[in-house]
Amino acid sequence: MKKATLVDVAKEADVSAITVSRALRTPDMVSTALRQRVERAVAKTGYVPNKAASMLASSKTNSIVVLVPSLSNNVFDEVLRGIEEAARSANVTIQIGNTMYDPLREQQLLTSLLNPLPAGVILTGGEQNEASKRILQQAQTPVVQIMDLVKDPIHKVVGFSNYDGAVSALHHMLDAGYKRIGFIGAQMDPRAQDRLRGYRNALYDSGLQEPERTSVTNEKADVKLGGTLLTSLLTQHPDCDAVLCSNDDLALGVLFECQRRGLNVPRDVGICGFNDLGIVSEAVPRVTSVCTPRFEIGQCAVETVLDPHINTRAPVLDLGFKLHVRESTQP
Amino acid sequence: MKKATLVDVAKEADVSAITVSRALRTPDMVSTALRQRVERAVAKTGYVPNKAASMLASSKTNSIVVLVPSLSNNVFDEVLRGIEEAARSANVTIQIGNTMYDPLREQQLLTSLLNPLPAGVILTGGEQNEASKRILQQAQTPVVQIMDLVKDPIHKVVGFSNYDGAVSALHHMLDAGYKRIGFIGAQMDPRAQDRLRGYRNALYDSGLQEPERTSVTNEKADVKLGGTLLTSLLTQHPDCDAVLCSNDDLALGVLFECQRRGLNVPRDVGICGFNDLGIVSEAVPRVTSVCTPRFEIGQCAVETVLDPHINTRAPVLDLGFKLHVRESTQP
DNA sequence: AATACAAATGATAGGGCAATCATTTGCCAA
DNA sequence: TTGGCAAATGATTGCCCTATCATTTGTATT
Numbered sequence A, B: 001m002k003k004a005t006l007v008d009v010a011k012e013a014d015v016s017a018i019t020v021s022r023a024l025r026t027p028d029m030v031s032t033a034l035r036q037r038v039e040r041a042v043a044k045t046g047y048v049p050n051k052a053a054s055m056l057a058s059s060k061t062n063s064i065v066v067l068v069p070s071l072s073n074n075v076f077d078e079v080l081r082g083i084e085e086a087a088r089s090a091n092v093t094i095q096i097g098n099t100m101y102d103p104l105r106e107q108q109l110l111t112s113l114l115n116p117l118p119a120g121v122i123l124t125g126g127e128q129n130e131a132s133k134r135i136l137q138q139a140q141t142p143v144v145q146i147m148d149l150v151k152d153p154i155h156k157v158v159g160f161s162n163y164d165g166a167v168s169a170l171h172h173m174l175d176a177g178y179k180r181i182g183f184i185g186a187q188m189d190p191r192a193q194d195r196l197r198g199y200r201n202a203l204y205d206s207g208l209q210e211p212e213r214t215s216v217t218n219e220k221a222d223v224k225l226g227g228t229l230l231t232s233l234l235t236q237h238p239d240c241d242a243v244l245c246s247n248d249d250l251a252l253g254v255l256f257e258c259q260r261r262g263l264n265v266p267r268d269v270g271i272c273g274f275n276d277l278g279i280v281s282e283a284v285p286r287v288t289s290v291c292t293p294r295f296e297i298g299q300c301a302v303e304t305v306l307d308p309h310i311n312t313r314a315p316v317l318d319l320g321f322k323l324h325v326r327e328s329t330q331p
Numbered sequence C: 001a002a003t004a005c006a007a008a009t010g011a012t013a014g015g016g017c018a019a020t021c022a023t024t025t026g027c028c029a030a
Numbered sequence D: 001t002t003g004g005c006a007a008a009t010g011a012t013t014g015c016c017c018t019a020t021c022a023t024t025t026g027t028a029t030t
Helices: A006-013 A015-026 A030-045 A051-058 A076-090 A102-114 A129-138 A163-177 A190-205 A223-236 A248-261 A294-306 B006-011 B017-025 B032-045 B051-058 B073-088 B101-112 B128-140 B162-175 B190-205 B223-236 B248-261 B294-306
Strands: A063-068 A092-098 A120-124 A143-147 A157-158 A182-185 A213-216 A242-245 A270-275 A287-290 A316-318 A321-322 B063-068 B093-098 B120-124 B143-147 B157-161 B181-185 B215-216 B242-245 B270-275 B288-291 B316-318 B322-324
Touching: A006 A015, A015 A030, A051 B051, A063 A076, A076 A242, A076 A294, A092 A102, A102 A129, A102 A213, A102 B316, A120 A294, A143 A294, A143 B017, A157 A294, A163 A190, A163 A242, A163 A270, A163 A287, A163 A321, A182 A190, A182 A223, A182 A248, A182 B242, A190 A213, A190 B181, A190 B248, A213 A223, A223 A242, A242 A248, A242 B316, A248 A270, A248 B101, A248 B190, B006 B017, B006 B032, B017 B032, B032 B242, B063 B073, B063 B101, B063 B294, B073 B294, B093 B101, B101 B128, B143 B294, B157 B294, B162 B181, B162 B242, B162 B270, B162 B288, B162 B322, B181 B190, B181 B223, B181 B248, B190 B215, B215 B223, B223 B242, B242 B248
Parallel strands: A063 A092, A063 A120, A120 A143, A143 A157, A157 A316, A182 A213, A182 A242, A242 A270, A270 A287, B063 B093, B063 B120, B120 B143, B143 B157, B157 B316, B181 B215, B181 B242, B242 B270, B270 B288
Antiparallel strands: A287 A321, B288 B322
């Protein structure tokens, strides 16, 4: 038995095909009686709309393309959860692409996923290459960039200030009494660089006139690397008494390395992470971290991208952050 | 300017539309000269194939649907990495769905993602509900179930034995001298249950005739829960001298809880995790874990699902596991 | 040179839906 | 009642590509 089509349903309901189409897509536009008749016919025939045909005829889809730079970075789980939840209630599907922090890969994904044209695109950050930006500008679909407060957004931005987050963390660490605070960073994308800038400027503004103590690399940030970077930081700056980490994996690695070296946290070394991934609040000692609104960013990104009044809204939505102070920075 | 279609390219190259189609899809079937002419015409017109039309005409897609139960569980990152890599080299796109451990959600995702029909489906485990299984059986597309060695596979299975993994871990712990080994489990899906079974049987077979010491829940497994479960385990069985955990997050939580309680690992309590997620090998002390071939499972699942000889291959592919012994179980 | 056959290319006919414009129906005001 | 208008429904056409079958061209064989 072949799959039922609109025409089959139409015959069953004794109406025209286009009416069935309307009854399903825009139920408000048909009479109640007819709607019910169509529903019955759909049930009876087991009709399932053919998306390919629908796309071809309307050159539209109800799916949102979401590009993230990593799936192993737990930061994006929460973002994706927010996106999924919002997408579900808006009745759109999502299409996830993993750019692996590679602009070229991002461009390829866009080329591939923008056909057929999605209802919207959600991207991470503003580090797209020129070709990608051109593609996005020419595509007739709304674009939301998330995480960063990107300066020259394609359309809209939903995120928070990484710079302010780092500043806030540093002020707290200074208040807690640390004097020779270092910075450890990896995977130095624009967000991590903003955090580094925040560290630098807050340090400078504090009047301590300290030399900057940093250990930074472009490798993929993970727990192991945190230990490695602490080692290199302490080699260059043995007097470090605290470390601000560009993310929580690094912070955990730093904590473990301290334990290996017999350094007491928070007494000998204070540690602050970034993102507040849940695991850091369970470590011993519990680690201070800048809590970022990842779930909300996801939700809000979907709402923004689907918003019909998208053109009349502020282009940048700052969802803020919260510093969660814990034992690791309270000597 | 409208987008170029096959016909435009055909005019440009002075051939028929169908020939252009062939030149692009099956270049071996046309002459070299013509292929080059078509390529030039494509470049000149900026032609991009319309996937919706292609799908409609052929009722095929070159995308693979991948359903995982969680994106926050780091187990699936690696699997997805393997899938992505293999998919890329096979030139197919992937469509990721997150079932959130909910069979109904899985069913909804299948209903939605099986239209248009994908080139294959990759699912986690065998815990689909009856409706989902029926949908998959009727869909004319290969299905590969991963992670578990599912007993009654829909088509094919790529995974490893969770049961054997647990048995192997337990044997190691017994060999290391632990006598009163407990089990901590959460998110007790069939895989976790297999691990529990492995624990039970290995314990029984060891002849120790020990009572079983378990603390198990169906909540989402995370680091925090590890601590909670250890607390409950030690309340009921204060004599526990080691813990096998159904995954690494729990193991880490157990380690942290031990630290809070002043219990020395591995002397007072031995800890073994499951999956070997990278982070456990960095903790202090480094934690023993059953290393599972997640990347390979992903790769292999794609190869299997796309394999034209799929019907003549063994239905179950066991990729094995490796116990990585570290400090946490060497008193 | 004639035949046979394979390789290369073409013509036709949908695939299932939605945009657009056209028609019918129902209802109200005058 | 009739004209007018909105609401509801219908007919036609096109979206762009590929499956299928048909034709042409090229090559080898006798």
